[in-house]
Amino acid sequence: MxxxxxxxxxxxxxxxxxxxxxxxxxxxxxxxxxxxxxxxxxxxxxxxxxxxxxxxxxxxKGVEVRTSGHCVFNLFAADLQRAHESLTAGGVDVDPIQRDENVEWFEFRDPDGHILGVCHFDS
The missing domain is CATH 3.10.180.10 (2,3-Dihydroxybiphenyl 1,2-Dioxygenase, domain 1)
Known part of the structure; x- marks a missing residue:
């Protein structure tokens, strides 16, 4: 096909x-x-x-924004630590950095509570 x-x-x-x-x-x-x-x-x-x-x-109008219980999408960052620090310094509600084998990531929320993620891994 x-x-x-x-x-x-x-x-x-x-x-x-x-x-x-x-x-x-x-x-x-x-x-x-x-x-x-x-x-x-x-x-x-x-x-x-x-x-x-x-x-x-x-x-x-009249429709409530519903959020998911999981990450809506991931953003890739070449420097995960810098991204984490920048969001934290800007007052964004940021979770701690997590590590699992070859990937690091963290999540945060937008003004409506959508969960967004940032990840980094070596390709």
Whole structure:
């Protein structure tokens, strides 16, 4: 069967307050706004050198944002310790660094309580 898909085009994350979340992802994670459709309730953020953006989607009125009990996505950091220190210094609720064989990681939460992860491993 031929391959149907070339890549993940975007990752959607529902947020309760689009402006607050956009500001938080830019300030704390260093993401850059690719485009915004404020009236429609979307902001696409460039994560860095990757091609797949994170698209924040404003929750519909009266709809509560639900979080998962597990990590929504992982970010890769060349310097995990530096990433941990930077987020901690910025006032982000950051868990301790964990180590398991050839991977190190930690988790933290965005303003809506979504669990996000950061990992590092030698390839």
């Amino acid at each position: 031929p391959q149907l898909f070339a890549r993940i085009d975007t990752i959607f994350l529902t947020v309760s307050n689009l402006e607050r979340s956009t500001d938080w992802y830019v300030k704390h994670l260093g993401f850059q706004v690719r485009w915004q459709m404020e009236e429609a309730g979307y902001t696409a953020l460039d994560i860095g050198s990757g091609e797949t953006p994170l698209t924040l989607a404003r929750a519909a």
